[in-house]
Amino acid sequence: MTWNRAADPGSDFASPPGAGPSRPRRRIPALALGIAVIAIALTAASGAVAARTSPAGRTAAGVRAASGSPLVIADLAPFTGVDAALGPIYDASCLAATHQINLAGGVLGHDLTCKTFDTRGDPADAVPAAHQMFATTPNLALVIGCTSDEAASVVPIINANKMVMFCMTGQSEFDHIHYPYFFRLVPPDLEEAYAMIDIAHFFKHFTRIALAFGNDIGSQTFVGPAIAAIHKVGLKLVANQTLDLSATTFRTEAATVLAGHPQVVVTEALGSADATFLSELKQLNGGKMIPVIGTSATISPAWFLSVARAIGAKTLANNFWADNLVVNTAGAAFKGFEAAMAAVKSQTKGDGSFSTLLSAPGAVHLYDGMNLAALAMIEAKSTTPSAYKADLIKIGDGVPGAVVVNTFAEGVAALKRGKAIRYVGPGGPTSFDSYHDSPGIFQIDRYRPNGSVLVAADIPTSQLRAVS
């Protein structure tokens, strides 16, 4: 049976009885206006740009901020799209760091505030977001975020505006291109890929490996180095599946992985992809979970929550390992970080266990980056990025005779006493190279069923070099 439409298409529906085009209504303009207003309101609400304060006056990068006006730390990261979980983690870190810094008196008479800019995890959206950030943000003092999703497109823009940035990208291109204003406290992605294969080989003694990574830039960057590492140490790559992050089922991909009889699946597919993929993998494997190794990005409240809901929290806790940057959970630095995070807990927007956030690399290491930048401004007696960026390295790596400080308040006190300082935060000591990379060292994390993170082991540098 088919329905054959009228030969004069549109003539019937365009003019229903008593309501032809000749009878204009006022409803349409009002309706259109209403839609426009709702659209604008929703766009604002959804976080294209979300300001926590309204600092007065605008200052271009490189110009000293007006006395007493708040300085802005911009979180330029995905808040929507498949990597939407990343931005809120950095924002939580920003809120915690600025809370502590403001409690300790701020920076040179300025309080610090946080402002978010949504890149949607897409370079095409990130470029206008970056331009908007510079055009609309008064007293911008520091940029954080810039994940692998958008770093390649926004780092040159931020650098051209002479603005210091702490980026959460591991992309290898930043290992050999010098951007004077670019800093990162996370390792190159290839190091992280090696770390995951290290866990599979040395820690768990698996020999048959399957890879399942998302089709986004940030995830695909791990695949090449992981395959190279697998071959280097003589393991067998039994499957390599790319997961389309906008897809809603991965059953065929899961069946293909299972057909290779892997002992472990190495993965990073953010958004809902890993949750769906791993749950289908478990289901197709007769309800038995295959061990999973994730990247440091999988140490995230949102990732834990979605995967735990899909396969069960206990199953996840029993079958999951991830590489992560070392987090010093003992000592004054971590206590300060923990207290700061607890103080802003009610303001954080992310989903999932708050305790997971305390081990998330985006929270810990950006917190360190912001403290470093704030102390560098005080040391340089300037909030101008071009003036304080050199002190950032000095305070991070330390100079002979420098006093080690673990919090911003300790650092300010030591600087007031005229001491040289070295800041060592919860992410451990920094060691910047000529490209301003401070790769750190790795540990192996696991989840508890409640979402909190426990450290299973450290990864010795010698082991990492063996797989690289």
Add this chain to the structure above:
Amino acid sequence: MSVFIESIGFGLVTASVLAIAAVGFTVQFAVTNVLNLAYASIMIASAFVAYAVNQAGVSVWVALVAAAAAGAVISMVVNQFIYAPFQRRGTSPIGLVIVSLGLLLIIEYLVQALEGPVNVSYTMSQGATVIVGDFNFTVVQFVIIGLSVAFMVGLHLLLRYTRFGKALRATAADRTLARNCGIRTGRVVLLACLITGALCGVAGTVFAINAGTFAATSADLFLVMILAAVFLGGPGQPYGAMVGAVVIGVATEASAALITADYKYVVAFVILLVVLAFRPGGLFTAGARS
């Protein structure tokens, strides 16, 4: 070979979800003459209604009814208060597509503003795994296939053997002629929006059950698959949409097994383009005149 056969089974599950959505979409298009791209966002909004009910401790299968009601109400409101006024003003079909695209974003952002950019899951069990030959299904997947078949049969009976079905078909074929024959086309359109909206709500919830976890923007790619199924079968053709859903669903999964998962959606659309090259009006449009 077994992964390929297994993938056919997965394709049938995908096709089942797709069929419910595509049939609702195409019937709505036939009756209202609006290519309602906001359909995907109404699906997700309905899925979130079911989620809210489910989180209150109600079984997701009962929550499905709430989702159907939500889908029906939203679709009716959208048609009566947004699309119909634009149509009365003589807005062109392409103009209405843009309006529906705007609505898609508005509803998605509204859901996201309310729920946050998070992935949620229903509290439910997928049930035991049943292996039949090389096919591998969960009990829930069997239920989804069964639901889809039931809805298709129900819709067939409604269209073929009821007065309302005949009125709906007449209205879809030529509204002016139907009106001149005494059919109250306004009421038919209203009821059609409620029915297709209910299908939309069911499709959204079944889609979310099948995916295991979902968020405000989860149905974006699925919308493209719905459009592919609809245009493969012929826009406005419910039986065409059913066949289109099976072809797109199975082709997507089978190509992932045969070639690579990277291009599984591309393969489905290559099939669509090839079919449209030979039958521009789709498989079920009489004589392929369009």
